[in-house]
Amino acid sequence: xxxxxxxxSVQNSNHLLLNPSVPKDSDFIKELRENxxxxxxxxxxxxxxxxxxxxNPSLKFTSFELKKQVEEFFDVEDRLTYGNWVxxxxxxxxxxxxxxxxxxxxxxARNKFKITQEEQDLLSTKKIGVIGxxxxxxxxxxxAMERSFGELRIADxxxxxxxxxxxxxxxxxxxxxxxxxxxxxxxAEIDPYLKxxxxxxxxxxxxxxxxxxxxxTLDLVIEECDSLEIKIETRIKAKNLGIPVLMDTSxxxxxxxxxxxxxPNRMIFHGFLEKFGxxxxxxxxxxxxxxxxxxxxxxxxxxxxxxxYSMSQIGLTITNWPQPATTVMxxxxxxxxxxxxxxTKKNQFSGRIYVDLDQYLEVSHES
Numbered sequence: 001x002x003x004x005x006x007x008x009s010v011q012n013s014n015h016l017l018l019n020p021s022v023p024k025d026s027d028f029i030k031e032l033r034e035n036x037x038x039x040x041x042x043x044x045x046x047x048x049x050x051x052x053x054x055x056n057p058s059l060k061f062t063s064f065e066l067k068k069q070v071e072e073f074f075d076v077e078d079r080l081t082y083g084n085w086v087x088x089x090x091x092x093x094x095x096x097x098x099x100x101x102x103x104x105x106x107x108x109a110r111n112k113f114k115i116t117q118e119e120q121d122l123l124s125t126k127k128i129g130v131i132g133x134x135x136x137x138x139x140x141x142x143x144a145m146e147r148s149f150g151e152l153r154i155a156d157x158x159x160x161x162x163x164x165x166x167x168x169x170x171x172x173x174x175x176x177x178x179x180x181x182x183x184x185x186x187x188a189e190i191d192p193y194l195k196x197x198x199x200x201x202x203x204x205x206x207x208x209x210x211x212x213x214x215x216x217t218l219d220l221v222i223e224e225c226d227s228l229e230i231k232i233e234t235r236i237k238a239k240n241l242g243i244p245v246l247m248d249t250s251x252x253x254x255x256x257x258x259x260x261x262x263x264p265n266r267m268i269f270h271g272f273l274e275k276f277g278x279x280x281x282x283x284x285x286x287x288x289x290x291x292x293x294x295x296x297x298x299x300x301x302x303x304x305x306x307x308x309y310s311m312s313q314i315g316l317t318i319t320n321w322p323q324p325a326t327t328v329m330x331x332x333x334x335x336x337x338x339x340x341x342x343x344t345k346k347n348q349f350s351g352r353i354y355v356d357l358d359q360y361l362e363v364s365h366e367s
Contacts, residue, residue, distance in 0.1 A: 132224035138332020253355030
């Protein structure tokens with residue numbers, strides 16, 4: 001079992017990794033297969049074909065030759081006990097997959113050499129935390145697809161609502177489910193060998209120590225929550241521990257990078273909150289200066305014109321900051337990319353990066 005739940009347990013969010021060479025697992029696989037409604041997906045030959053092609057990149061197999069290679073492979077390996085089965089209870093599905101090492105090699109084969117093997121090995125040792133799973137979902141899934149971590153801690157107290165479906169890639173059948181459950185299940189369906197730890201009550205002042213340090217300190221934090229207090233507390237904690245923090249704002253493609261690992265004295269939010277006093281004093285000012293603090297964090301002058309107008313309509317014609325799918329997915333991919341750059345030591349930058357697609361439209365209009 002590869003999920004660990006923090007706080008309240010949701011048993012049906014867990015997948016099971018079953019080894020058919022282990023008698024107890026083999027018996028359970030047989031028990032599962034007695035269920036006539038179970039979906040059984042056994043594409044082991046196809047995966048072994050991929051493995052053979054990966055191991056022989058200079059050879060161009062015909063379909064007949066490749067089929068012969070697979071047959072010879074199973075002359076050596078026992079097909080009944082080779083690899084693993086994954087049971088997904090929420091789908092009532094049992095899926096056959098390669099052993100972990102071979103599975104990872106095949107699944108990441110198309111990363112090379114954009115991601116080197118040394119980098120892939122390094123990333124597999126990293127622990128990343130994601131706080132907030134609306135925008136954070138896109139970041140988490142991109143990280144999982146590239147296999148940019150060995151352990152992911154995800155935190156969100158919220159459940160999926162219909163209005164979330166403008167930016168969260170999931171289906172109507174998940175309405176009412178915890179966002180942590182949705183993300184954990186999707187990652188498990190991509191790669192059941194990845195470790196995901198769930199904080200389904202979100203991150204609070206009380207749980208922040210566990211989120212950051214339990215069973216090993218995080219290597220990087222992605223902060224995408226709505227709470228200003230948690231945004232600031234997260235950065236104070238990360239700064240104390242020397243952990244870099246990244247954030248995507250879904251406006252003008254802005255990615256915020258704070259390298260507390262390289263600059264232990266760096267002011268949170270790049271000093272934008274300096275006028276409100278020390279970092280500990282800022283938390284005492286929310287009741288009276290919350291809007292000012294928010295505007296300073298967002299660097300209001302650099303927000304898009306549509307973003308500024310949207311903010312003026314919050315509480316009047318809309319209820320919250322708008323985040324269309326295109327900006328969320330773009331930001332999620334960009335944030336995951338810069339996470340990889342930080343963790344593989346290819347980037348030492350602190351500050352704000354804008355991947356602003358609108359600027360190209362403005363240039364084309366002028367011409």
